[in-house]
Amino acid sequence: MQPLTIATDPIDGQKPGTSGLRKKTRVFLEPHYLENFVQAILDGIGGAGGKTFVLGGDGRYFSDRAAQVILRMAAANGAARVIVGQGALLSTPAASNLIRKRGADGGIILSASHNPGGIDEDFGVKFNGPNGGPASEEVTARIFEATRAIRAYRILEAHDVDLSRPGTRELGGMTVEVVDPVADYAELMEGLFDFDAIRAMIGGGFRLVFDAMHAVTGPYATEILENRLGAARGSVRNATPLPDFGGGHPDPNPIWARELIEIMSAPDAPDFGAASDGDGDRNMIVGPGAYVAPSDSLAVLAANAQLAPAYAGGLKGVARSMPTSRAVDAVARARGMVCYATPTGWKFFGNLLDDGRITLCGEESAGTGSDHIREKDGLWAVLLWLNILAATGKGVNALMEAHWREFGRNYYSRHDFEGIETARAEALIDDLRGRLDRLPGLEAAGRTVESAAEFDYTDPVDGSVARAQGIQVQLDGGGRIVLRLSGTGTSGATLRVYLEHVETDPDRFHTDVQEALSSVIAAAHEIARIEHHTGRTEPDVRA
Helix, strand or coil, X not given: CEEEEEECCCCCCCCCECCEEEEEHHHHCCCCHHHHHHHHHHHHCXXXXXXXXXXXXCCXXXXXXXXHHHXXXXXHCCCCEEEEEEEEECCHHHHHHHHHHHCXXXXXEECCCCCCCCCCCEEEEEEECCCCCECCHHHHHHHHHHHHHCCEEEEEXXXXXXXXCCEEEEEXXXXXXXXXXXXXXXXXXXXXXXXXXXXXXXXXXXXXXXXXXXXXXXXXXXXXXXXXXXXXXXXXXXXXXXXXXXXXXXXXXXXXXXXXXXXXXXXXXXXXXXXXXXXXXXXXXXXXXXXXXXXXXXXXHHHHHHHCHHHCCXXXXXXXXXXXXXXXXXXXXXXXXXXXXXXXXXXXXXXXXXXXXXXXXXXXXXXXXXXXXXXXXXXXXXXXXXXXXXXXXXXXXXXXXXXXXXXXXXXXXXXXXXXXXXXXXHHHHHHHHHCHHHXXXXXXXXXXXXXXXXXXXXXXXXXXXXXXCCEEEEEHHHEEEEEXXXXXXXXXXXXXXEEEEEECXXXXXXXXXXXXXXXXXXXXXXXXXXXXXXXXXXXXXXC
16 A cells, blocks of 8 residues: 555635535546545645544445545545445434544535436535534635645555445554444434334324435435334335436425325325435425425424423524524524524534524525534434424424414525526626615515615624625515525526515415415516526526
8 A cells, every 4th residue: 555645736616615515526527626625625624644534425426436535545644544434325414423423523525415416417525524514614715725725635545445344444554444324323313302202103003205315314214214113114215325316306395306295295195204315414394285395394393392302401592594484583582592593504503503502403495403413404304393293293284284373474485596607697696786775665566675785694602704695685564585696506606586475364374385475576586687687587496
């Protein structure tokens, strides 16, 4: 085994986003591309010498090869140990748990989350810190600077490490520990929830279906839902992780999880439906004939979390990303809890969790989590829902109805305009930014603008400031529009337009969501001049 130092040059475009570096797989396959970024990670965190890392991912195309490269680079850079999931598999929540449980110095996660996989689709690499959460803004900046200064990377010349079975191997003086990717996570879940109550509910005839979307949560859901909680065999569908996710798009929403929606819309629908995404950190909840919006799900969990053993003492506080609907704010006000609004990106919840200011947090893009780890956690959200249903004896639909009657309904939708030429998308935001001070009092589509401002965030723990995190436009009658450009895509720009309307009349709780939001949608197009800047009149995705 020979350590090599390979000369290289900086590669443009390696600035990590809110969830690491995501590009088309073929970009990562280019010479030195992966190696440059991995070396930048190791340099950006102050070196790998004597450190312990966790490694794994969602099993998408190129993960197996990338894992072997990262192991050889970690060894050549002097790492003491790498704990890697069997087959290079680890859901993002499981990786976060393993980092925390084993006291690791961080972890490298191979995933592009909910993006499609395959040689012509997407790949991603991100670094999580010692707290188990995504790298802080400071660390991310150091990694980016390292990508611009790199002149060489270090890698061990060696054969592949056997990752097919648990056990310990040696690689150039570094210990490679291959672990069961499910065991530690399943043990954590069993300690958080009342498995006996859930098991009794399922044993009493409660039927559920979970769509793993041929992504990483298949083995986790099978072990927990079927093996430990007694759900019928086959309740977990599409349970085998595949490099291309079976040709599907592993994003748990009604568009891409159509199979689940069809099952839950049938006359003999199960009592509960759920799905998770590529790396296991997002979730979708469905009742018979009823999709639960992620913002509503967060609010329901905040209102009822105390029914699960881990949260029986109540919640310290809650947090949501700024674009997420204000449904959870209403719960916090009623329960006397503090509610924080943060920029988009799970890393911003980390300080609040570490400082003990919040217990529960979530975002509109189907991510929900708590202080048990430092990532959003799809299967955890499913289990908390099941625990609440078991404790209340209510079905999903009845629970939602009771929630709206107590707190009101926040009609909410996100419209995504994808693949916009970056310059056009930035021009739209710049134009709107330049008109903010003139918007209050403006009438658009029958709605009046009450206020308009760009969202800047000052972290209450460390005082760090994140500027220009999205534009908020408040409308009369509880309406709200948020516009921001997303950093999770791999080509062009995605304009995300978030739309919200608060309804307190129970007779209007069952209007079609897009119809209930029609005036807010029209106002958003008029105020932001979407068609003028993009040529688009309709979004690519309504979530």
